[in-house]
Amino acid sequence: MNTAEIDALVASAQAAKAAGQPISTIMPDAGAATVAPAMHAPQFADFKQTMLGGTEVPISMLLDLTLPVSIELGRTSMMVQEILRLGRGSVIQLDRLAGEPIDIFVGDRRFAEGEVVVLGEHFGVRITRILATPSAAATAAPASAA
Numbered sequence: 001m002n003t004a005e006i007d008a009l010v011a012s013a014q015a016a017k018a019a020g021q022p023i024s025t026i027m028p029d030a031g032a033a034t035v036a037p038a039m040h041a042p043q044f045a046d047f048k049q050t051m052l053g054g055t056e057v058p059i060s061m062l063l064d065l066t067l068p069v070s071i072e073l074g075r076t077s078m079m080v081q082e083i084l085r086l087g088r089g090s091v092i093q094l095d096r097l098a099g100e101p102i103d104i105f106v107g108d109r110r111f112a113e114g115e116v117v118v119l120g121e122h123f124g125v126r127i128t129r130i131l132a133t134p135s136a137a138a139t140a141a142p143a144s145a146a
């Protein structure tokens with residue numbers, strides 16, 4: 001399919017949508033668009049029964065989810081010119097003092113506080129406080145970088 005055919009397909013789908021007709025699969029045929037049989041919407045009966053029936057989803061369904069965990073030692077703002085001057089051995093001053101708790105984020109939500117520990121040749125984090133309420137975590141959520 002070339003760009004002109006794709007544009008024609010998109011235009012015909014938008015025209016059908018604007019006319020209030022169900023959007024069907026449009027198939028190119030010798031430069032003219034023909035309408036194929038309408039596709040059926042997927043059925044979510046089981047999902048609706050679970051969500052609307054008031055039944056709880058078992059926690060075991062969530063145990064296999066993978067979430068990003070981030071550890072934040074501190075923050076700083078730098079101009080691009082300053083970043084380009086960084087090299088091996090450069091020191092970046094952060095907005096926290098040594099010994100202050102570090103933040104542990106799960107996804108984009110502040111989940112806990114901890115402290116840096118050394119395990120052999122590796123760094124680790126010891127969790128010292130888990131934030132109990134989402135509102136407490138939201139008030140200390142990271143600000144977007146400028």
